[in-house]
Amino acid sequence: xxxxxxxxxxxxxxxxxxxxxxxxxxxxxxxxxxxxxxxxxxxxxxxxxxxxxxxxxxxxxxxxxxxxxxxxxxxxxxxxxxxxxxxxxxxxxxxxxxxxxxxxxxxxxxxxxxxxxxxxxxxxxxxxxxxxxxxxxxxxxxxxxxxxxxxxxxxxxxxxxxxxxxxxxxxxxxxxxxxxxxxxxxxxxxxxxxxxxxxxxxxxxxxxxxxxxxxxxxxxxxxxxxxxxxxxxxxxxxxxxxxxxxxxxxxxxxxxxxxxxxxx
Numbered sequence: 001x002x003x004x005x006x007x008x009x010x011x012x013x014x015x016x017x018x019x020x021x022x023x024x025x026x027x028x029x030x031x032x033x034x035x036x037x038x039x040x041x042x043x044x045x046x047x048x049x050x051x052x053x054x055x056x057x058x059x060x061x062x063x064x065x066x067x068x069x070x071x072x073x074x075x076x077x078x079x080x081x082x083x084x085x086x087x088x089x090x091x092x093x094x095x096x097x098x099x100x101x102x103x104x105x106x107x108x109x110x111x112x113x114x115x116x117x118x119x120x121x122x123x124x125x126x127x128x129x130x131x132x133x134x135x136x137x138x139x140x141x142x143x144x145x146x147x148x149x150x151x152x153x154x155x156x157x158x159x160x161x162x163x164x165x166x167x168x169x170x171x172x173x174x175x176x177x178x179x180x181x182x183x184x185x186x187x188x189x190x191x192x193x194x195x196x197x198x199x200x201x202x203x204x205x206x207x208x209x210x211x212x213x214x215x216x217x218x219x220x221x222x223x224x225x226x227x228x229x230x231x232x233x234x235x236x237x238x239x240x241x242x243x244x245x246x247x248x249x250x251x252x253x254x255x256x257x258x259x260x261x262x263x264x
Contacts, residue, residue, distance in 0.1 A: 005029055006042065006057045006093035009064065012072035013090055021081050024070065031067050035060045040100055040115065042093050057093035059101075075203060079246025087246055091203035096120060098205060099133040107131070138207045139178045140166035142252035143191055145216035148233035149256045151240060152187060155229055162230075162240040163249045166209065179212050186228045189219035197255070200248040211248045213255075236260040 003026040007014040014029075016022050026033075039058035066072070075094060079087035106113055106124035113122035113131065121132045142164045143150040151162040167182035169175060176194045183191050197211035223231045234240065236257045243249045 002026070002054065004055050006055070006090055007032075008057070008059050008094060008097060009066070009072050010062045012074055013078055013094075014060075014066065014070055015073055015081065016069060017071045023082070023086065028067075028070075032060060032064060035064045037061060038097065038101060040096060042089065042096065055089065055093075057097050059097055076244055076247070080244055084246050088201055091201045094203045095133055095201075095206045103131055103133075134206055136207045137169045137175070138166055138202070138209050139169060139175050139182060139212060140164055140209050140249060140252065141179045141183065141191070141194070141212040141214050142197070142256055143183060143189075143214045143216055144256065145233055147260065148235050149253065150187070150189075150216070150221075150231065151234050151253075152223065152228045152231035155227055158241075160241045161243065162232075162234075163243045164252050165228075166249070168207075175210050175212070179214060183214075186224050187231045188222035188224075190217040191215060192217040197252060198248060200251075202248075209248050211252055213252070 005014075005024050005026065005028075007024065007029060014024060016024050016028055036058045037060065039056060042055040042057055073081060075087075075090060078090050082090075100115075100122075103122060104113060105111065106127060106129050108129045109124060109127045111124050111126040114125055116123055116130075121130055123130050150165065152165055153160075153162050157163070165183050165186055167178065167186070169178040170181075173181070175196075179194050180191060183189060191214040193215040195213050197213050199211060200209045201207075202209045221231045221233075223229060239253075239257075242253055245251075245254075
């Protein structure tokens with residue numbers, strides 16, 4: 001079975017692009033395989049134990065010169081270039097890589113952790129503690145009012161980019177509570193009729209985005225001026241610059257537009 005590699009150079013994924021874009025295989029990256037500073041298996045727990053792993057992640061230094069026919073792309077562009085399922089796998093690879101680098105010592109006794117051979121975790125050989133990669137839940141919501149959708153410009157966005165409201169879930173909160181709080185904190189309105197939409201792994205840095213739709217209940221838009229610089233209600237035919245199509249943010253926006261019979 002051909003081995004597939006998710007190789008990261010800094011925050012970008014290495015892709016073969018000599019003809020059609022694809023992930024590199026073992027033969028493609030032989031010339032740079034001695035440059036790995038870290039590597040591992042992507043799938044352990046979700047495969048038959050008798051199977052040989054065929055998907056791996058690796059990290060190379062930012063100054064490594066790639067072979068001819070290879071380029072790097074940002075994770076946010078992977079979905080558009082290689083498809084949504086590859087984006088999910090790349091997201092998993094990136095999160096495993098970052099976790100492996102940062103979780104080196106046992107937080108109970110301080111001994112060096114060892115990778116498990118049967119699961120995506122690390123174990124302590126001294127005290128037996130087990131550590132799994134963290135996943136931080138975040139909510140993202142499309143709020144509608146009188147046939148328009150709430151879109152906001154985050155301070156970290158590219159110029160003119162707008163999207164739906166999102167934020168991390170705090171301890172003790174339900175997802176619905178987090179939706180209400182995030183919308184209230186960021187744009188000062190109240191929402192109702194919160195309904196589950198879908199979810200998506202989001203490797204920035206180790207999140208799971210849980211999507212919702214909601215209706216405006218009360219209040220007028222007042223961006224917090226710190227995280228949200230601007231916000232407004234947009235009709236289906238008057239959209240600003242939007243996030244890429246593979247993101248759950250764009251799926252929420254496209255769902256709103258489709259419900260109003262407007263093509264994305």
